[in-house]
Amino acid sequence: MIPVLIPSLPETDAIVPYLRRIDETHTYSNYGPLTNAFTAGLCRFIGAQSGDGPVHAALTSNGTAAIELALRYRTVGRTGRICVMPSWTFIATAHAAANVGLTPYFTDVDPETLALTPDIAARALRANPGDVAVVVVVSPCGAPIEVGAWEAFEAEHGVPVIFDAAAAGLNLRHVGAQPLCISLHATKALGIGEGGAIVTSDAAMAAAITAMTGFGFSAGSRVSEMRGGNYRISEYAAAVGLAVLDDLDARIARLREVSLAYVAGFERIGVSMQAGFGRDWLTMTANAIFDARAVAGVTAAFDQSGIQWRRWYGGGCHTHPIFAACPHDGLPATRGVAETAIGVPFFPTIASEQIAQVCGCAERVLASR
Numbered sequence: 001m002i003p004v005l006i007p008s009l010p011e012t013d014a015i016v017p018y019l020r021r022i023d024e025t026h027t028y029s030n031y032g033p034l035t036n037a038f039t040a041g042l043c044r045f046i047g048a049q050s051g052d053g054p055v056h057a058a059l060t061s062n063g064t065a066a067i068e069l070a071l072r073y074r075t076v077g078r079t080g081r082i083c084v085m086p087s088w089t090f091i092a093t094a095h096a097a098a099n100v101g102l103t104p105y106f107t108d109v110d111p112e113t114l115a116l117t118p119d120i121a122a123r124a125l126r127a128n129p130g131d132v133a134v135v136v137v138v139s140p141c142g143a144p145i146e147v148g149a150w151e152a153f154e155a156e157h158g159v160p161v162i163f164d165a166a167a168a169g170l171n172l173r174h175v176g177a178q179p180l181c182i183s184l185h186a187t188k189a190l191g192i193g194e195g196g197a198i199v200t201s202d203a204a205m206a207a208a209i210t211a212m213t214g215f216g217f218s219a220g221s222r223v224s225e226m227r228g229g230n231y232r233i234s235e236y237a238a239a240v241g242l243a244v245l246d247d248l249d250a251r252i253a254r255l256r257e258v259s260l261a262y263v264a265g266f267e268r269i270g271v272s273m274q275a276g277f278g279r280d281w282l283t284m285t286a287n288a289i290f291d292a293r294a295v296a297g298v299t300a301a302f303d304q305s306g307i308q309w310r311r312w313y314g315g316g317c318h319t320h321p322i323f324a325a326c327p328h329d330g331l332p333a334t335r336g337v338a339e340t341a342i343g344v345p346f347f348p349t350i351a352s353e354q355i356a357q358v359c360g361c362a363e364r365v366l367a368s369r
């Protein structure tokens with residue numbers, strides 16, 4: 001069997017030196033030295049990628065918490081209760097909106113980029129006049145986000161935008177004031193186990209959201225000045241994070257190598273992968289886009305050959321019973337996108353023979369049609 005994903009984090013020996021520091025400091029949580037060092041290292045890595053000037057971050061207990069806090073921060077004083085978001089996303093986006101008292105309004109995505117566009121979002125504003133509190137733009141499976149277009153959208157419509165960039169930790173090309181929420185879950189390219197971060201160029205926003213992660217206490221005080229809760233990461237999580245940063249260059253090189261091998265393998269048989277995958281950006285989920293008439297045959301052949309596959313976003317959020325009653329825009333392209341984007345086995349240690357096996361299996365089905 002070839003599994004669809006094998007997460008891999010630093011091994012024990014790489015983490016131990018950081019654990020010894022915890023033994024020495026007796027600081028286990030609450031923005032300790034390892035958390036501060038990891039935050040700084042993360043900002044350096046993202047800042048170097050984007051080349052946009054200083055980057056600030058608030059660490060959170062997971063990516064879903066990052067989205068919830070960004071939504072709460074950006075909807076203060078907004079009267080509408082609708083949260084515009086694409087249906088084709090991981091279900092966490094919808095839960096995050098509902099958890100902060102918003103109602104998801106599910107939109108379609110562009111069938112080429114698999115992402116929400118400013119045009120689609122503008123239609124959603126017209127369909128809900130005065131009711132939209134915020135727009136969540138999702139990075140589909142880690143693809144880079146067109147931040148500039150969304151800065152223009154916010155300026156034109158006066159509606160705040162946040163980014164669910166959960167899987168895009170390696171692909172943040174532009175960091176502006178609009179918060180980018182990333183996940184540090186073990187299954188993401190920038191995984192540490194559990195964790196998340198809100199990344200922004202707005203130092204005041206990062207400081208305020210950091211305060212929200214610790215009961216709304218402002219720096220150095222025990223006075224709650226805003227609503228918050230406990231959304232911190234522990235020093236143990238930060239220890240893993242620091243070990244991840246130590247090895248990040250090697251991990252990126254390996255991900256690029258196996259991604260490009262996949263792109264070449266599928267290209268040879270006339271199948272596209274998600275636009276830009278491997279060539280322009282890196283992630284942990286490899287989606288091949290199959291012809292709608294072939295996809296059932298290909299997935300059946302995968303099943304027979306012990307090749308695990310997954311529709312990473314299922315049929316879209318609107319197909320989950322708990323969100324089925326939420327309003328949507330008709331979702332004309334979403335069904336096709338959900339049907340034809342197939343997550344194939346992908347992980348840093350995947351062997352070239354395994355990639356050849358996956359592509360060969362698809363090739364036999366396509367040739368027999």
Ligand SMILES: *Cc1c(COP(=O)(O)O)cnc(C)c1O
Pocket residue numbers: 062063064065089090092093138139141164166167183184185195196
């Ligand atoms: C992984 C993911 C999340 C949730 O992140 P967690 O760290 O698991 O809470 C949210 N949105 C998208 C698009 C994701 O891929």
